[in-house]
Amino acid sequence: MEKVRKAFYIEEELLGQVDALLPQADVRSRNEFVNRALRFYIGYLTSEKIENYMLTTISSVMHATVKDSENRMARAMYKLAVETSKLSHVIAYSHGVDEQALGKLQAKCAEEVKRINGAVRFEEAYQYQQGDRF
Template structure:
């Protein structure tokens, strides 16, 4: 006949414990909602194992999140670079069409360059066609 505790998958092991810790366990049995020191220790050990495991999981998750974020930022950088390249090509085409169709002398072009640089700096790059239209028609 097997002992009841063996049927539940439990084994008897001996270990040392400080008397002060044992007294604390005894005082907390009711609060822990357990009937014995054995139940208390099983719950406490499971809790501590969970705590240690969660630290490993947390470190794993942090490194995983970090690598995902790095890949996401890298992908965003690549998309932005492609978009900026396409925008630069379109701007270059517009510049060539305008230069071809309008006779602008070099002095006026230099003044326009300075005015546009100041304007972009002042409005923090938020260029609006409507603002340029109003400026040109005033």
């Protein structure tokens, strides 16, 4: 790279610190030290801008990912509701359940789902219906 000669002012104390750090910085001159220090500081300032850009980009990507997941879950829940509705209609058509028994079943199922936090298992319902009242 082509170098140009420029004059600038520097605090005496700062120049003393530069001289003391020349061996640690592994440079041969004040000039080389100042060039490295400027490159480092420019990189630091640039990285702040890049960091802000990256944070904005990552936030945008995360928002889109969450939105996509919400859409997929909503579609899956819709399909599940359709299947549940079909099963309900088939069972209601094929079994004569009176309104009183249906009301008791509703209350029992609501209590059960609350108690087991929605983790319904067919096996447990089967055992209950067979008389193994756990």
